[in-house]
Amino acid sequence: MLQVPSLETHDRLGTGVAELSAFNDGDRPGWTREVFSEPYRASRAWTAARMREAGLEVHVDAAGNIVGRLAGSEASLPALVTGSHTDTVDGGGRFDGIVGVLGSIEAARLLQESGIRLRRDLLVVDFLGEESNVFGLSCLGSRSAAQELTPEDLDRRDYRGVTLGQAYADYGLDPSRLLDVPWAKEPLHAFVELHIEQGPTLEKRGLPLGIVTAITGIERFIATFAGAADHAGTTSMEDRRDAMAAAAEAVLAVRAEGCGAPTHGVATSTRVESESRSPNVVPSLVRMYSEVRSVDPTWLSGVKGRLTGEIAAKAADLGVDVGFEWSTDNTVVHAASSVQDVAGAAVDALGLPWMPIPSGATHDAVHMATLAPMGMIFIPSKGGKSHCPEEWSSTENIATGVEALVGTLRRLDTTDSRPTS
Known part of the structure; x- marks a missing residue:
């Protein structure tokens, strides 16, 4: 039987946010952890260790994505994928993306602690560099996974004249192998991303959860x-x-x-x-x-x-x-209606209120939607603030999001046919 998020879960989530936020550029305002920076490099070692501690098999793919695998009982079935990102914008906050990574790791841990083994492999992914950067290109890791990163993209230059390809090389990634992402070339069953809303709607309506209909x-x-x-x-x-x-x-x-x-x-x-x-x-x-x-x-x-x-x-x-x-x-990307329905049913089973909601921000889910039916679950953002130091979501709301994510993944796992878009 699945355990509901306990005090231990709350503590792990709260401590995780605090520990991860310690990796930041002290010369910049807020919590700044931009892609390719030294604070980002250090934080990703912490994230990989966090995945291993939760019982996941961890590797870093050629695109720089950290992938944690929770083995299912039927390895031949297409895998379920969840996750988000841990980089921030300059002067950013502690929750955008981070909630989705820490929440996914906690979801995998809860499944194991409850003795529940999914049929399908569950892949928990910390995508490289989701935020827009000095090269003017967002979602680097998920673009690579979706085979959408182009040679022209690698020729983009920053304010110093350094190309994106050189930045990858300086970071230790081979620019010629960025599309070599085997896990993303296999059939995938569905992708679900837990995220903060980054807007005020859920808080204003007093709702703990939103299920995303479309991404702007x-x-x-x-x-x-x-x-x-x-x-x-x-x-x-x-x-x-x-x-x-x-x-x-x-x-x-x-x-x-x-x-x-x-x-x-x-x-x-x-x-x-x-x-x-x-x-x-x-x-x-x-x-x-x-x-x-x-x-x-x-x-x-x-x-x-x-x-x-x-x-x-x-x-x-x-x-x-x-x-x-x-x-x-x-372009506008719609969440798969079938994944929305499954997420809605999972939240209903928890006895929690929710609303359908559009996303005014872009996400790794945009690119993952080309690989699998995609869905997103939102939790409230205090005051609707995001991409700033005041960004805040309570540990209680994060834990509720984890509950909804676990329920959604379990229901998707038992769906024999691939959810439809």
Whole structure:
């Protein structure tokens, strides 16, 4: 019989979060543990040891993913996969991704302590480098597992001019073998990721759990505004071709686009850079970095044309030229309805309330969805805060998430046919 999370489980989860958070870059704010950094390298040795302590067979694959295996009774069956990531953004928090890794390890431990052996192998994965990084590419480990990391990706350069491929090599991974991930090339039964919500909905509604319906699509762009440099004291306002003013209009246009989304949609300008550093020169060249996100593919597909047209028109009114570089981080990915149903049934069996909920953040689950039917379980985030030092989820909520994860994995394990998408 499966034991419900005990005080010992609560203690292990709380202690795990505290111990893992100790691996951080002390020169940066919050809990900073970026991919390829020395704190990240040290933390991953801790994570592998934590998996072994929980009774998992552990290896690191060629893409840098840490994989812990709990052997099932029927090795020929496609495996179940769960997990998340342990890297953070610069100035980040202690729970994003970490909950999914520590929770999955605890789920495997609980199964063993309860004397329950799954039919299928259970793979617990700490994916390499899920967060966006100085190379502008997220989900490195899961992209490799899904065979989606490209040679062009490895040629991306950071602010120092170092390529992503060189960063892998410096970290001890062979750039030519990053797609050599045997466990991901085998048939997989399903993938389930436990995660903090990173938003306020569950907390506002007083709910302990959410079951994800879809993961947002993300479109990003860089707008480059070209005006004319002039003396800031002698050039009249009507004679200026002010690239910064055009960029300011564009920032407001991006915000208005997000505010006008009919259902789920957000739009953010994250950075504005001027080539001129002089305080008395009208800016002539400015770059603006922005993104739009939604789980509504119809709205998202129309954003590019709407924003390009509006920003160009406003810039032309100011005598400023503008060019655009658009890129798709990921398209809208829907969780498999069958996995949602199984997770819902598992939570119902626990007697806990829950709600279907979209994810406004991207996750390793996006790429794992190309390999197996995918589902996600959310727990509340205090104040909806994430990607900041104030990020917080209670140990009680994490333990509840682990309960839901265990129930979901057990039910998926007994499903003979592969869940449908």
